[in-house]
Amino acid sequence: MRLLRVGVTVAMLAVVWGAELAYACPACASPLEENRQAFVDTTVFLTLVPLAMMGGFVWWLRRQTRQPH
C-alpha cells in the first residue's frame, strides 16, 4: 500500500514536470498574441458550455418538479 502511494506520487510529479518540458500544447508556446488569446477564449468557452447546459437542465428540472400538477 505504501509502495503504491509512493508510486502514484512519483507518477503525478513526473507528469507535472514532464508537461512543462514537453510544451505539449502548441498554443501555449506560440509567439502570436492573437493565438494565445484564441486559446484562452476557447478554453473559457469549452469550460462554460457544459456547465451552462447542465446548470440550465438542473434549474429547469427543479422548476418543473416544484410546479403543482
Add this chain to the structure above:
Amino acid sequence: MPDDTLGRPFGVPARREPVLPNGVLGMLIFVATEVMFFSGLISAFVIGKSNALGGWPPPGQPRLPVEETAFNTAALLASGVALYFANRAFKNGTPNTKRLLLLSIALGGFFVLFQGAEWVALIGEGLTLTSGQLGGFFYLLVGTHALHVVVGFIILLYTYRRLSRGDLDGFAFWPAQIFWYFVVGVWPILYWQVYL
C-alpha cells in the same frame, strides 16, 4: 387497510409521472454531446485561424460565397420557424400541421441541395479537403453540419410519414423537433465563424 390523507392505502407508493418523456430526455442528452462536439470543432478552427501567419483567409485560396450562403442560411432558419408553427398547429389539432411540416422539410432539402451546388463550385475552383488549412477546416465543419442536416431531414420525413398515417404523437414529434432546432441553431454560428 387504513388510508393516508389522499385516500391511498398505506404502503402503496404513489405513481410518479416522469417530468420528461424518455425520447425527449434521450434526444436532449444526445444533443448535449453534439453541442460539445461542435464546440470542439469550432474551437479548433478559431485557434487554427488565429495561428495563420499570412492572415485569414489564407492568400491564394478561393473566396467563400458569403452572400449566397446568407440566403441559404435564411432558408434553414425559415425551416426551423415552419417547424415551430407546425408544432403549434399539431398541438391545436389544426389541419395546417401537414403543410407546415412539409414546408419545413422542403426548406431543409433546399439547404442541402444548395450547399451541394456550392461545394461543387468550390471544388471546381480548387478548394478541396487537402488544398490547405481553409479547405480542411471548411469541409470538416460544414461537412459535419451537412451530415447532421441530412439525418435531420430523414427524421423529419419519417415524422411526416407517421403524421400522414395518423399515428404521430407528441412523444415522437418532440425529439425530432429538438434535433432539427439544434441543426438550425448551430448553423448561424458556423456561418459567422467560417464565412464571415
